[in-house]
Amino acid sequence: MELIIIGGGPIGIACGLEAKKKGIPYVIIEKGTIVNSLFNYPVNMQFFSSSERLEIDEIPFISKEAKPKRNEALEYYRRIVTSNKLNIHLFEEVSEIAKEEETFTVQTDKASYSAKNVIIATGFYDLPNPLGVRGEDLPKVSHYYKDPHYYASQKLAVIGASNSAVDAALECWRKGAEVSMIIRGPEVGQRVKYWVRPDILNRIEEGSITAYYNSTVTEIRENELIIDTPEGERTLENDFVLALTGYQPNFDFLEAAGIRLSDDPKRLPDYNPETMETNIKGLYLAGVICGGMETHKWFIENSREHAQLILRHIVAKQKDPASV
The missing domain is CATH 3.50.50.60 (FAD/NAD(P)-binding domain)
Known part of the structure; x- marks a missing residue:
C-alpha cells in the first residue's frame, strides 16, 4: 500500500479524498466512529466557524444557520465518507508506527499494515489536560x-x-x-x-x-x-x-514514532510546512496535531489544505524520488 492515514476526522477524510483523486492506494484507520471527536462534542454545540469554512474538497456544506451545529457536521462528514466510498476502517486503534528501510509498519489492535507513507491526523481531543x-x-x-x-x-x-x-x-x-x-x-x-x-x-x-x-x-x-x-x-x-481545561495531542505516540518535539512548553513537532513531512521521511502530520500545545492555532478551516500539500509531495516522490 502507498499510504496509511491515521485518524478519521475531517482532515483525515480530506487526505483520503485527495489520495483517491490522485489514484494513490490508501486506507484511513480510525479508533472510533467517523469524525469521532465531533461525535463526542456536546449535543447542542454550535461551531464558531461558518459552514463554508468547514467544507473539505470543495464539497458544499449546507446548514440551517450560517454557523452549523454538531448534528449537521456529523451528517456532512458522514455523507462524504459514504458517498465517496472512502476506504476507512472504524473502531480500530493504532498502537505503533515503525519504519524499516523505506517501509512503515502500522500495528493496530486488529491487524498489521505496511505502507510507504503515513499521515498522522489524530487531533488532540482524546487526552484532557x-x-x-x-x-x-x-x-x-x-x-x-x-x-x-x-x-x-x-x-x-x-x-x-x-x-x-x-x-x-x-x-x-x-x-x-x-x-x-x-x-x-x-x-x-x-x-x-x-x-x-x-x-x-x-x-x-x-x-x-x-x-x-x-x-x-x-x-x-x-x-x-x-x-x-x-x-x-x-x-x-x-x-x-x-x-473543561482543554486537551493535548498524544505526544508519547508522536515521539514513539520518532518525531522530534521542541523542548519548550509548546512541544511543537518537527515538520516542513511546505510538505507537512516530519523529520522522518515519509511520515506526515495533518490538522491540529501540528500545533503541539498551541491547540488554538489550527482548525478545520486553516488545515484542510494540508491534504493537498501532502499528496502533492507523495505524487512528486513517485514521479522522481531523487528530486524530493
Whole structure:
C-alpha cells in the first residue's frame, strides 16, 4: 500500500479524498466512529466557524444557520465518507508506527499494515489536560461535557473559561443546575464565541451563575470542592465537576514514532510546512496535531489544505524520488 492515514476526522477524510483523486492506494484507520471527536462534542454545540469554512474538497456544506451545529457536521462528514466510498476502517486503534528501510509498519489492535507513507491526523481531543489535584479521579468528575439534562437540580462546578466551559455553564444553568465557574484568570476567555460571551457575563453579573476569578481547585471531595481564591480558601457544596481545561495531542505516540518535539512548553513537532513531512521521511502530520500545545492555532478551516500539500509531495516522490 502507498499510504496509511491515521485518524478519521475531517482532515483525515480530506487526505483520503485527495489520495483517491490522485489514484494513490490508501486506507484511513480510525479508533472510533467517523469524525469521532465531533461525535463526542456536546449535543447542542454550535461551531464558531461558518459552514463554508468547514467544507473539505470543495464539497458544499449546507446548514440551517450560517454557523452549523454538531448534528449537521456529523451528517456532512458522514455523507462524504459514504458517498465517496472512502476506504476507512472504524473502531480500530493504532498502537505503533515503525519504519524499516523505506517501509512503515502500522500495528493496530486488529491487524498489521505496511505502507510507504503515513499521515498522522489524530487531533488532540482524546487526552484532557489534568488538574493534578486530589479527588480528580472521583466518578463525579468529567473532562467531557455531553448533555445538560444530566446535571439538572445538581450543584455543578465548571472549571475553565473557554468556549466549552461557557457553553456547559449556560446550558446546564438553563436546565436547572446550580452552576459555579472556577476561572484561573481574571475574566472569561476573550476567544469565547462573540454571541455567547455577553450572555455568560450577564448571567454572572446578575448572580444566576457564580464565578470565582483568579481561582483554582485544590481538592475535590465526595460532596465538596475546595478552591483557592484571592480572598482565601473556600469550600463549596458540590455534586458534579466538569473540568473543561482543554486537551493535548498524544505526544508519547508522536515521539514513539520518532518525531522530534521542541523542548519548550509548546512541544511543537518537527515538520516542513511546505510538505507537512516530519523529520522522518515519509511520515506526515495533518490538522491540529501540528500545533503541539498551541491547540488554538489550527482548525478545520486553516488545515484542510494540508491534504493537498501532502499528496502533492507523495505524487512528486513517485514521479522522481531523487528530486524530493
